[in-house]
Amino acid sequence: MVNQISTKTFSVNGKTYAPPAAPVVVICIDGSADEYLDTTMAFDRLPNLKKMTQQGYRGMVRGALPSFTNVNNSSIVTGVTPAVHGISGNFFYDAAKDAEVMMNSADYLRADTILAAASAAGRKVAVVTAKEKLRDILSHKMEGIAISAEKANQAKQETHGIDGVEAIVGHPTPAIYSADASLFVLRAGVAFIENGLADFLYLSLTDYMQHTYAPEAEASLAFYEAMDAEIGKLLALGAVVGATADHGMNAKVKTDGSPNVLFVEDMLEAQFGAGGFRVICPITDPYVKHHGALGSYVVVHLEDQAKTDEVRKWLSIQPGITEVYDRATAVHVLEQPEDRIGDLVVLSGRDVVVGRKPKYHDLSALDGTLRSHGGRYEEMVPMVLSHPLNSAYTMKAAGDPRNFDIFDFTINGTN
Amino acid sequence: MVNQISTKTFSVNGKTYAPPAAPVVVICIDGSADEYLDTTMAFDRLPNLKKMTQQGYRGMVRGALPSFTNVNNSSIVTGVTPAVHGISGNFFYDAAKDAEVMMNSADYLRADTILAAASAAGRKVAVVTAKEKLRDILSHKMEGIAISAEKANQAKQETHGIDGVEAIVGHPTPAIYSADASLFVLRAGVAFIENGLADFLYLSLTDYMQHTYAPEAEASLAFYEAMDAEIGKLLALGAVVGATADHGMNAKVKTDGSPNVLFVEDMLEAQFGAGGFRVICPITDPYVKHHGALGSYVVVHLEDQAKTDEVRKWLSIQPGITEVYDRATAVHVLEQPEDRIGDLVVLSGRDVVVGRKPKYHDLSALDGTLRSHGGRYEEMVPMVLSHPLNSAYTMKAAGDPRNFDIFDFTINGTN
Numbered sequence: 150m151v152n153q154i155s156t157k158t159f160s161v162n163g164k165t166y167a168p169p170a171a172p173v174v175v176i177c178i179d180g181s182a183d184e185y186l187d188t189t190m191a192f193d194r195l196p197n198l199k200k201m202t203q204q205g206y207r208g209m210v211r212g213a214l215p216s217f218t219n220v221n222n223s224s225i226v227t228g229v230t231p232a233v234h235g236i237s238g239n240f241f242y243d244a245a246k247d248a249e250v251m252m253n254s255a256d257y258l259r260a261d262t263i264l265a266a267a268s269a270a271g272r273k274v275a276v277v278t279a280k281e282k283l284r285d286i287l288s289h290k291m292e293g294i295a296i297s298a299e300k301a302n303q304a305k306q307e308t309h310g311i312d313g314v315e316a317i318v319g320h321p322t323p324a325i326y327s328a329d330a331s332l333f334v335l336r337a338g339v340a341f342i343e344n345g346l347a348d349f350l351y352l353s354l355t356d357y358m359q360h361t362y363a364p365e366a367e368a369s370l371a372f373y374e375a376m377d378a379e380i381g382k383l384l385a386l387g388a389v390v391g392a393t394a395d396h397g398m399n400a401k402v403k404t405d406g407s408p409n410v411l412f413v414e415d416m417l418e419a420q421f422g423a424g425g426f427r428v429i430c431p432i433t434d435p436y437v438k439h440h441g442a443l444g445s446y447v448v449v450h451l452e453d454q455a456k457t458d459e460v461r462k463w464l465s466i467q468p469g470i471t472e473v474y475d476r477a478t479a480v481h482v483l484e485q486p487e488d489r490i491g492d493l494v495v496l497s498g499r500d501v502v503v504g505r506k507p508k509y510h511d512l513s514a515l516d517g518t519l520r521s522h523g524g525r526y527e528e529m530v531p532m533v534l535s536h537p538l539n540s541a542y543t544m545k546a547a548g549d550p551r552n553f554d555i556f557d558f559t560i561n562g563t564n
Numbered sequence: 565m566v567n568q569i570s571t572k573t574f575s576v577n578g579k580t581y582a583p584p585a586a587p588v589v590v591i592c593i594d595g596s597a598d599e600y601l602d603t604t605m606a607f608d609r610l611p612n613l614k615k616m617t618q619q620g621y622r623g624m625v626r627g628a629l630p631s632f633t634n635v636n637n638s639s640i641v642t643g644v645t646p647a648v649h650g651i652s653g654n655f656f657y658d659a660a661k662d663a664e665v666m667m668n669s670a671d672y673l674r675a676d677t678i679l680a681a682a683s684a685a686g687r688k689v690a691v692v693t694a695k696e697k698l699r700d701i702l703s704h705k706m707e708g709i710a711i712s713a714e715k716a717n718q719a720k721q722e723t724h725g726i727d728g729v730e731a732i733v734g735h736p737t738p739a740i741y742s743a744d745a746s747l748f749v750l751r752a753g754v755a756f757i758e759n760g761l762a763d764f765l766y767l768s769l770t771d772y773m774q775h776t777y778a779p780e781a782e783a784s785l786a787f788y789e790a791m792d793a794e795i796g797k798l799l800a801l802g803a804v805v806g807a808t809a810d811h812g813m814n815a816k817v818k819t820d821g822s823p824n825v826l827f828v829e830d831m832l833e834a835q836f837g838a839g840g841f842r843v844i845c846p847i848t849d850p851y852v853k854h855h856g857a858l859g860s861y862v863v864v865h866l867e868d869q870a871k872t873d874e875v876r877k878w879l880s881i882q883p884g885i886t887e888v889y890d891r892a893t894a895v896h897v898l899e900q901p902e903d904r905i906g907d908l909v910v911l912s913g914r915d916v917v918v919g920r921k922p923k924y925h926d927l928s929a930l931d932g933t934l935r936s937h938g939g940r941y942e943e944m945v946p947m948v949l950s951h952p953l954n955s956a957y958t959m960k961a962a963g964d965p966r967n968f969d970i971f972d973f974t975i976n977g978t979n
Contacts, residue, residue, distance in 0.1 A: 183598065183624075190606065191617035192618060199606050202606035207602060207603065208779075209598075402963055404960055462893075466893055466897065478877075478880050478881055481881040482881065499963075499964045500962075518962075544819050544821055545819055547778065547821075547933075548819060548824070
């Protein structure tokens with residue numbers, strides 16, 4: 150592999166990146182609560198992540214809220230908060246249009262991406278995402294390869310920057326509800342570096358496995374072991390690797406194992422009367438086997454704005470609810486875009502999800518007990534780096550590092 | 565060692581405990597953020613905690629707030645929240661007496677302890693704490709041994725339930741600002757079981773090392789390795805061991821390494837005028853090398869109660885402040901005793917501490933950079949159990965288990 154790798158410095162969203170002459174690989178292990186690393190490592194099934202911990206760095210970083218996939222993927226590829234990039238979930242309610250609007254499109258992205266800037270600076274960029282839904286945002290204005298595992302066999306040079314993905318990767322397009330959906334992403338990364346097709350990669354996995362299995366389940370242990378093997382290949386290819394997660398994952402169940410749900414619109418109607426509330430669950434997406442549109446974060450729109458503080462106060466002390474903010478406060482405390490949240494923003498506990506009404510949530514498609522995310526208890530996630538931190542970034546890692554600093558840490562922070 | 569170990573069931577604070585015929589040892593690794601286990605285990609220096617993870621259980625549990633030592637130790641030995649046991653910090657402001665009152669005394673404890681109930685049920689109970697300040701609360705109404713490492717050489721049969729501690733343990737009374745202060749606690753536990761002096765033990769360490777060293781520091785790695793060796797001896801003696809922490813630990817520093825402090829009383833006076841505010845830092849204690857009375861939790865008393873909501877709103881959106889509650893809400897959301905908090909309760913971020921005014925905080929005695937706790941980002945802590953969970957407690961561990969369920973998990977939850 151003889152490639153000239155560009156080390157040209159580039160800037161985006163107020164940060165400057167000085168990439169090394171080695172392949173740079175940032176991995177978002179979707180839904181990877183730290184417990185998955187803890188448990189799999191204790192069983193000696195993460196030799197490469199263990200080596201990265203020994204030789205590089207492992208610590209905790211704080212994600213963006215809500216702790217959802219597209220919010221945090223948008224933050225990771227832009228390096229900024231949702232207040233800046235504008236993606237606050239999969240859906241928001243546009244009051245002017247009286248419509249619930251899906252945000253899985255770069256049209257809603259308000260910041261440029263590190264990937265586009267890297268490609269403009271001469272890096273061979275590849276973004277591989279498990280779910281097709283993320284591809285548009287992640288590849289915004291970018292030159293290079295942009296594919297999803299879900300639709301790998303539909304990738305074409307004109308639209309995706311590559312032909313014949315399955316042959317190059319050596320694996321067929323995986324089922325989306327599978328461990329392979331994530332493993333394909335990593336395998337594609339390995340193949341693209343091996344073939345000189347990319348030297349600056351963002352590999353974004355899917356959390357089907359974490360939604361379905363607890364860390365100690367054999368299926369999860371085997372999945373993490375297989376991921377680790379691919380990470381080992383990236384390291385062997387000389388890549389500088391940084392891995393983090395978009396959000397954690399917790400069982401959202403009562404002690405009998407049944408889903409622990411607060412239907413917020415029903416609760417509000419029972420307390421304050423029907424008709425005045427619209428609850429939006431911004432976790433809602435087309436992938437039905439993950440969470441049934443139930444996470445630990447919803448927003449509430451009130452017909453009667455004068456009631457906002459009364460409703461806030463009442464919701465704040467309901468068991469299972471952990472935080473409630475009015476719009477102005479949420480902008481500050483939760484780093485939200487003011488026009489894409491609700492009059493109130495509601496977070497729930499480690500074992501609690503918040504929903505709208507039962508009819509909006511179908512849990513029959515789940516493959517396991519309800520495990521989900523979205524709130525404060527899925528905010529903290531691991532960061533693992535292949536190379537040791539330099540002194541400035543050792544300080545930064547000791548303060549309040551963010552998961553969306555992962556490109557910064559991987560590129561600028563390591564020796 | 566031929567001892568008849570009582571398996572008599574006992575109940576306290578609404579929970580029933582059915583102890584096994586083996587020594588039961590609960591360890592509170594003071595200030596042990598999960599990162600300490602992650603890093604030390606990655607360097608293969610925690611063989612016994614690794615074995616416990618493989619053969620028993622490792623997961624995360626939620627502590628009591630504020631994430632302080634005596635609050636959580638009180639919760640652990642009673643099995644209940646601060647709202648029930650009444651210990652909400654080291655200090656509270658008693659408005660009726662216009663005095664700041666220290667709570668390091670069982671006089672302030674409003675619940676009975678598991679340790680006292682176990683001793684009444686015939687177990688040979690020993691409590692060993694690193695810091696003398698905790699001994700009174702932990703040994704409340706208890707028959708058996710109750711000593712501190714700090715004053716081990718002052719222990720007497722009449723007052724402490726034991727004579728000649730140093731000879732029995734085989735180590736001298738340690739300096740309180742040392743790794744040995746915690747190791748002595750574990751060594752005492754080992755010696756007491758070996759000598760048939762105890763079969764139901766609570767071993768509560770001190771967080772001087774965690775305040776002083778980050779997880780990757782050699783001093784910390786060596787400390788955890790030495791702790792692990794003592795835990796191995798407890799396991800070899802056939803003990804059922806459960807370990808958790810009272811709180812986590814984070815660097816509270818700016819990117820230049822200097823302390824990242826918000827002096828809340830100064831902030832309030834600058835915004836609202838002097839004289840109307842009293843900020844209490846309930847982390848304040850006599851051990852000066854730990855944190856300079858700076859943690860991520862303070863309470864505020866207002867002269868003019870009518871201003872409460874205005875002040876709450878303003879404080880809520882100050883950078884570095886993460887949560888602000890009025891008294892009634894804090895009782896619910898933070899599980900606090902209403903009469904021992906402030907008109908407002910204030911929490912700060914992962915890298916931020918809150919203080920009163922500079923003159924109340926002396927950081928010159930610190931042995932390292934400022935590392936502290938008290939807020940939400942030190943709430944989640946590890947729980948490691950030597951034996952596998954039974955099915956009911958597997959469910960419980962998957963929901964929202966608490967660090968103060970550790971006696972319940974260790975006694976009732978394992979097979």
